[in-house]
Amino acid sequence: MRALVAALLLLAGCGHDAPxxxxxxxxxxxxxIAPEELFAQGVVLAQRGDLIRAEQYLAASMERGxxxxxxxxxxxxxxxxxxxxxxxLQYAEPYLARNPGSWPLRYLVASMHLGMGxxxxxxxxxxxxxxxxxxxxxxxxxxxxxxxxxxxxxAAAAREFERYLELAPDGAHAGEARxxxxxxxxxxxxxxxxxxxxxxxxxxxxxxx
Numbered sequence: 001m002r003a004l005v006a007a008l009l010l011l012a013g014c015g016h017d018a019p020x021x022x023x024x025x026x027x028x029x030x031x032x033i034a035p036e037e038l039f040a041q042g043v044v045l046a047q048r049g050d051l052i053r054a055e056q057y058l059a060a061s062m063e064r065g066x067x068x069x070x071x072x073x074x075x076x077x078x079x080x081x082x083x084x085x086x087x088x089l090q091y092a093e094p095y096l097a098r099n100p101g102s103w104p105l106r107y108l109v110a111s112m113h114l115g116m117g118x119x120x121x122x123x124x125x126x127x128x129x130x131x132x133x134x135x136x137x138x139x140x141x142x143x144x145x146x147x148x149x150x151x152x153x154x155a156a157a158a159r160e161f162e163r164y165l166e167l168a169p170d171g172a173h174a175g176e177a178r179x180x181x182x183x184x185x186x187x188x189x190x191x192x193x194x195x196x197x198x199x200x201x202x203x204x205x206x207x208x209x
Contacts, residue, residue, distance in 0.1 A: 035066035043074060051082040059091075068095065076108060085112045103133040110142070119150035130160075137168035141177060154184045 033041075042057030055078050062071040072095055079088035092109050096102060110125035126143040133139065144160030147153045161177040161184075168174060 035061045035064040038064060039066045039071060039074075042071075042078075046074060046078050046081075051078050054078045055082075072105070076105075080108075080112070085116055088112060101132055103129045103136065103139070106132075107139055107142075110139075114142075114146070119146055122146055123151060135167060137164050137171055138173075140164040140167065141171075141173045144177070144180065148180065148184070158184045 038057050038061035042054050042061060045051075045054035045057060055075065058071055058075040058078065062068050062075070072091065075091060076088050079085070079091070089109065089112055092105060092112075096106055096109065099105070106125055107129050110122045110129065113119075113122040113125060123143070123146050126139055126146060129136070129139040130143060140160045141164040144157045144164065147160060148157035151157075158181055161180050164171065164177050165174060165181075171177075
């Protein structure tokens with residue numbers, strides 16, 4: 001589970017060469033910079049690994065009117081990369097309240113809750129994801145993992161793994177899902193009311209008659 005959550009939280013965004021950052025005036029770092037420029041410089045700082053200042057520039061760009069739909073994914077990548085999951089949630093959850101249909105962000109929020117050990121909250125968020133986006137495979141797989149490992153509900157977990165395989169039979173987690181289904185411990189059929197001893201007694205009675 002920990003390895004899966006860590007993989008989900010490693011979002012793309014910090015790999016290639018970046019241009020030099022133009023430093024803002026020391027007296028007031030953002031007041032004279034346009035929102036779009038603040039955003040652009042925040043992206044550059046994130047690419048360079050200067051995550052604290054990247055957050056400051058990105059948040060300032062959003063406060064100054066740059067579209068939050070563009071800022072939010074980058075800002076959350078920065079906060080996840082710096083292991084500031086609680087702060088990331090403080091940005092993400094109000095956004096989700098305003099944009100409840102944004103399933104990719106809700107999926108990330110669920111992953112962050114898992115990363116903080118809040119499995120019940122993660123389950124609720126994932127259930128909302130699969131309700132909003134039932135044909136997206138990855139949320140079904142993660143929900144299956146949560147139901148199996150945290151909620152101890154193998155029957156519900158099996159349904160999610162099966163749905164994942166229907167949607168992505170050759171997906172990245174297809175092998176894991178099939179193995180999970182093979183190992184799932186579902187309750188067996190109820191025992192017959194006629195046990196072995198009773199059956200033997202009945203047979204003896206028939207022989208005696």
